[in-house]
Amino acid sequence: MRIEDVLRQTAKRLGSKTVLIAGDKRLSYAELDSLSDRLAASLWSQGIMRGDRVLVFMNNCWEATVAIYAILKTGAVFSPINASTKPDKLAYIIENCRARAIITQDKLTLIAVEAIGSSTTCELIVAKRDNEPAQPGTHSFTHMLQVETHPVPHGGIDVDLAMLIYTSGSTGRPKGVMMNHRNIEAAATSITTYVQNLEDDIILNVLPLAFDYGLYQLFMTVRSGATLVLEASFGFPQAIFDVMRREHVTGFPLVPTMAALILQMRDIEPGFLPNLRYITNTAAALPPAHIARLRELFPEVRLYSMYGLTECKRCTYLPPEQLDFRPGSVGIAIPNTEAFVVDDEGRTVEPGNVGELVIRGPHVMQGYWENDEATAQMLRSGPNPWERVLYTGDLFSMDRDGYLYFVGRKDDIIKTRGEKVAPKEVEAVLHSCPGIAEAVVIGVDDPVLGQSIRAIVVLSDLNLTDREIIRHCARNLEDFMVPKSVEFRVSLPKTDTGKVSRRLAAEPQEN
Structure with missing residues (x-):
């Protein structure tokens, strides 16, 4: 299924229910569906068509969620860009993917204008402006939401490219990871299955929508019929905790740096978030000492330790009941995924031995955008001759029960x-x-x-x-x-x- 069709189906079923809380703004499923229809119609009228690449260069805000679904409704490909990205890196991404348009906001518009420079492909800037003066050549996000809605006949299917998400570029220039609709839906389905997301879940997200961990909170929310509380950052933890209590948050995705901040706080007691049902962690493994202290602070909460990478979103999760029995493990393969550990010749290693983790599943990327060499390093022949599997570049060992242990990056x-x-x-x-x-x-x-x-x-x-x-x-x-x-x-x-x-x-x- 295409990602925008998931929204349409949920909106038909739960139209009046709140899908998004962002500060003082609340959107129902019907409103998110309608607003994204309007923006899609405006983008289509400006020439955005099936397969075009459109950047979303925004902070965490309700407009970003509307933009993502609107782009998909035109049949185009969205590329989420971190709001801290500098002009030179943004210019590289614009040229690399030959972006047709960029949707941005406020002061970020100046960076977008500078980055576009002499680009021959990026012809459209759509800017949300609160108190910022209009930049020459930009279109108003607000005005584009006021057009009459009409169907956009893109004719796309679920194997079309949906997202181009650029890696952080820790080993050089950022690479565009290509994900089609089927990849995204497979990952979201798998994660919501083991986390057991339901319609009554209220999920807090302080992670950037440009980070796949943050972005998928949106897709998982819509797929489950849940509610997403979107905040800009975790810079003021106590204020975030106030929001979590007020909105009765049940799900809390975090990264190790957030956990470290929480554990340094002296004015919180066990049970201070009474509605919280689960915490997830990824980006890097939590130290065992931090896991122990988090469990003391959240004794009734299910804590999921997970491992993944942008090229396939998520690989493994450790069932919370295994935390005491598998210290240091990042768990087993997520549902509908196969994980195995191989040596340098691609042969499966014996339990306990170290090798490279390989992932097989419907969520594995299509490759890196126009980078055949890098793609060939990561996607190689699998157990079956008709498929490619993902070589992660990470060293792991696996015990006899199939639980995986991260050793380190090969390099x-x-x-x-x-x-x-x-x-x-x-x-x-x-x-x-x-x-x-x-x-x-x-x-x-x-x-x-x-x-x-x-x-x-x-x-x-x-x-x-x-x-x-x-x-x-x-x-x-x-x-x-x-x-x-x-x-x-x-x-x-x-x-x-x-x-x-x-x-x-x-x-x-x-x-």
Whole structure:
């Protein structure tokens, strides 16, 4: 099924029910369907057609959700862009996908105008303006919602491209991950199945809609007939908790940086969010110590530890009842998905051995936009000759019951004293050290060791010393895994998706 058709079906069934709460704005399913119909008709009249690429360069706001569904209703492809994206990166994306239009807002319009520059393809800027003066050549988002609705005859089917979502570019230029309607619907169906989303769920989302984890909260909400509470960020946690209590939130997707903020708060008690039913985590694994403390704070809440990547949305989840029995595991393959671990020759490894995780399922991407070389590295022949499976580039082991354990990125492994060290193992020990708020481990070239291990940490206890940290590691790690040096930082650099960036952390710091 096409994604916009899911909205249409739910709107017919639950038209008056609230689908979205964004600040003071509330939209029913019928209103979201009608507004996106109107914007689709306006975009169509401006020449946006089936297969065109349209960027959504907005903060988390109700208009962004309308824009996404409107673009799909024209048969076009939407590409969500993080609102913190700078003009040069935005210009690259515009040229790379030959975008026909960009939908933006307020001060972001200036960045969009600069980024478009001499683009020969991007002819249309649609801008939502609150108190900002109109920019020359832009069309008013508000005015485009006021046209008479008429059907847009795009004739699309569910194997058409729906979304082009650009990776954070941690290894170079960002790549456009191609997802068709069937990919998105398969992923949303699988996740709502194991999280058990229902019509009475009220899901909070502070994650950017440009981040697939945040974006899929919208698709999962609409598919389930639930309600989404959309907030701009988690910058003021107590204010977010007030919203969660007021709106009786039942679902709370978070990332490790959010968990770390919550666990540093001293004025919250167990049970302070009485309606909360589940918490999900992805982007990076939660340290076991953080999982234990979250469970103390939310004793009645189901906590899902998950693993995924943009190229297939989600790979695994750990059923909450397995948290005590599978410490460190990211779980089993999500419904309607197969996961296996292979060696360098593509042969399945024995339980307990380390290899590369491979994913097979209907949610695997179609490839990278116009990048055959990168696509060939990730999508390779599968068990059947007619299909391609996703080689994730991540090292895993699997136990005899099929539960998976993340070891590290293939290119993150530190080689020291002739041994291979997965940074995640050292980081887990660092996170268990009282007084450390955040930690990342890197390898530093060393003429004797090959690479030495350096821990980069952010402290919650400023009295903690490097010697105490190293002693803690020595008590809990094999000797070759103990950091040789500790570097203190005020904060750690993050990617657009909220992960700590190992690459950026390794770059020299300016004094």
